[in-house]
Amino acid sequence: LFVEHDLQEGAEHALSEAHAHYLLTVLRMETCATLLVFNGKDGEWRVEVTRQSKRAGSLRVLSQTRPQTPLNDLTLLFAPIKKERMDWMVQKAVEMGAGTIRPVITEHTQNQKIRTDKLNANIIEAAEQCGVLAVPTLQTVCSLEALVRSWEADRPLFWCDEIAFVSSPSGLLADYRDQPKAVLIGPEGGFSQQERELLLAQPFAHAISLGPRILRADTAAVAALTVIQLVAGDWR
Numbered sequence: 001l002f003v004e005h006d007l008q009e010g011a012e013h014a015l016s017e018a019h020a021h022y023l024l025t026v027l028r029m030e031t032c033a034t035l036l037v038f039n040g041k042d043g044e045w046r047v048e049v050t051r052q053s054k055r056a057g058s059l060r061v062l063s064q065t066r067p068q069t070p071l072n073d074l075t076l077l078f079a080p081i082k083k084e085r086m087d088w089m090v091q092k093a094v095e096m097g098a099g100t101i102r103p104v105i106t107e108h109t110q111n112q113k114i115r116t117d118k119l120n121a122n123i124i125e126a127a128e129q130c131g132v133l134a135v136p137t138l139q140t141v142c143s144l145e146a147l148v149r150s151w152e153a154d155r156p157l158f159w160c161d162e163i164a165f166v167s168s169p170s171g172l173l174a175d176y177r178d179q180p181k182a183v184l185i186g187p188e189g190g191f192s193q194q195e196r197e198l199l200l201a202q203p204f205a206h207a208i209s210l211g212p213r214i215l216r217a218d219t220a221a222v223a224a225l226t227v228i229q230l231v232a233g234d235w236r
């Protein structure tokens with residue numbers, strides 16, 4: 001369970017309304033029940049529940065069960081798509097080890113209304129589910145031009161394009177093992193010709209193919225992160 005508090009042995013924290021509802025009403029936890037919590041910076045801890053009433057209680061921090069792990073230096077940049085598919089994409093990106101997630105507006109991006117609070121809640125839920133202790137960072141929405149302009153030249157940016165001028169990415173990616181990596185996925189309408197030219201002109205940007213079929217953007221994000229993790233990431 002993700003909590004906002006600092007976690008130190010012996011500390012006691014009142015349950016938030018949402019956690020009180022979840023732990024005391026939904027899970028019906030009684031005093032002395034234990035569970036594992038994390039806050040994104042102090043590792044994972046076993047805590048004990050104290051039930052004060054039906055709707056109020058507290059957590060007492062017992063002992064650390066796992067030390068904090070660092071955030072993966074793997075970034076998913078994506079053109080926002082329809083909400084349900086975007087939620088799925090972000091959830092799967094966390095499961096695949098993305099440490100940073102950033103929506104990028106491109107020419108053919110149709111959904112420009114991003115609820116960052118909802119996306120963040122989605123990221124936390126995915127982190128809880130898959131057991132990563134470092135909660136991925138959701139960066140502010142930016143345009144593709146702004147992204148390219150502010151990109152650090154020594155950070156490789158892999159952009160996925162269904163246009164078949166690129167071959168299998170495994171050879172290219174293998175050269176970037178143990179380096180920070182970022183992958184960019186276009187919108188359902190794909191990148192415009194101008195955007196392709198912009199990206200092709202950047203020495204740090206490398207086009208990669210995900211095979212001879214056109215994947216939906218959400219599938220492409222998961223496929224790209226999987227290939228990166230397999231060839232050059234933390235999947236060993």
Ligand code: SAM
Nearest residue numbers: 160161162185186189190209210213214215220
């Ligand atoms: N332009 C296309 C169209 O409208 O027919 C499709 C775009 S595709 C649905 C959305 C994004 O997924 C693309 O911009 C690209 O980043 C990624 N993508 C999909 N299939 C891909 C492939 N085979 N190789 C690389 N990237 C792919």
